[in-house]
Amino acid sequence: MIISKDNETIKYLKKLKQKKYRDAENKFLVFGDHLVSEALNNGKVLNIYTSNENKEGILITDNIMKELNFTETPYDILAVCEKVDKDFKSDKILVLEDVQDPDNVGALLRSASAFGFRTVLLSNKCADCYNEKTIRASKGAIFHLDIKRVDVYKKINELKELGYVIYTTDVRGTNKGKLLDNCVLVLGNEGQGVTDQMQGLADYKLTIKTENVESLNVAIAGSILMYEWSKIWE
Amino acid sequence: MIISKDNETIKYLKKLKQKKYRDAENKFLVFGDHLVSEALNNGKVLNIYTSNENKEGILITDNIMKELNFTETPYDILAVCEKVDKDFKSDKILVLEDVQDPDNVGALLRSASAFGFRTVLLSNKCADCYNEKTIRASKGAIFHLDIKRVDVYKKINELKELGYVIYTTDVRGTNKGKLLDNCVLVLGNEGQGVTDQMQGLADYKLTIKTENVESLNVAIAGSILMYEWSKIWE
Structure with missing residues (x-):
């Protein structure tokens, strides 16, 4: 379980909240059950972090999860996804x-x-x-x-x-x-x-x-x- | 010019940012030139406050205006409006x-x-x-x-x-x-x-x-x- 905010992984996740790091790393974060599930089914998930020990993923504390969140009521799960180029073109x-x-x-x-x-x-x-x-x-x-x-x-x-x-x-x-x-x-x-x-x-x-x-x-x-x-x- | 955050008027304006006070007082706030102008033309304006000395209204400091605002880039003018019952019914x-x-x-x-x-x-x-x-x-x-x-x-x-x-x-x-x-x-x-x-x-x-x-x-x-x-x- 990750408990320190100074942990390198947490610092990395925080950076991905900024566009310039998302662009440089070609990655982004999604929050909440629905989007993590969408990402697993239709995207490319690299890692999952959760503050809920009943969910699958790397366990982090509530406080860290809260800090990574952007909503007043924090989600308890997030996924790091890789940006994927789609190979279709629409008319x-x-x-x-x-x-x-x-x-x-x-x-x-x-x-x-x-x-x-x-x-x-x-x-x-x-x-x-x-x-x-x-x-x-x-x-x-x-x-x-x-x-x-x-x-x-x-x-x-x-x-x-x-x-x-x-x-x-x-x-x-x-x-x-x-x-x-x-x-x-x-x-x-x-x-x-x-x-x-x-x-x-x-x-x-x-x-x-x-x-x-x-x-x-x-x-x-x-x-x-x-x-x-x-x-x-x- | 109002310069103190403890001023009764400022306290009152801050309260109007909460629904329960808006309901009790039957008033609300609007921010920015466009909405203040809409309020003047089509609503019932009780007072105007501004941090811009070139605009008409009661002058307040930039800091107080910033605190009353809800956006990162603060508006420099706000109006206190009274809720008005409309007398028409639509089909x-x-x-x-x-x-x-x-x-x-x-x-x-x-x-x-x-x-x-x-x-x-x-x-x-x-x-x-x-x-x-x-x-x-x-x-x-x-x-x-x-x-x-x-x-x-x-x-x-x-x-x-x-x-x-x-x-x-x-x-x-x-x-x-x-x-x-x-x-x-x-x-x-x-x-x-x-x-x-x-x-x-x-x-x-x-x-x-x-x-x-x-x-x-x-x-x-x-x-x-x-x-x-x-x-x-x-």
């Missing part, structure tokens, strides 16, 4: 351009998985998809998706050449494009929306009609659009 | 049964306002809609809605007698009800969903077809359904 691609909030990114990953957008591209300024809050909000969808951080502008030009149709959201949009197969849906930052640079690459700018409020939460707007795409195939 | 009613996450409640209020569900009923165990996180996530929608905390089971029986049709969400649902006017849409807790007691009151149980994941985030599922209703009238 429906979601692009998150500078989406900042980890919960929004997580909810969008969950919806992307639900509605068949199995490839997700993150811009360089987008929140990390391996953030513990994002993984929790994704409900494990992260294990079912092909997610990559790329130069999204360069990548979208490549996708256009391959015949993908580019859709952005735009509260000022007037044209309502037909939803086609081989599509790329681009969502923008919570405050600023899709950048002008990205709007310039769009084939269609989509608007969801609303009253009273100027715009919807980005995770909700994006999910409504992915839902609309999923209905085409019904 | 489309949203019911939140034990929804726990303040961000989910806020996003649902934002979507409710966007899609014409102008009356929102909260169960006794639902998160407070006057929580600062909820208000932020609602983007000020709280000022445009008729929101009440009620015994939702009793209220729904009353609404049924008035001719309202009751819809719940149910991942096990099989029947896809026709979306009718005079409707009540009930959403449930993040973990447990709509309770059996509530399902027993439903005329229709709605399911959103998804792949891979078992369910959607409640704010997203609810928003997709409200969006579907809004399209009936196009």
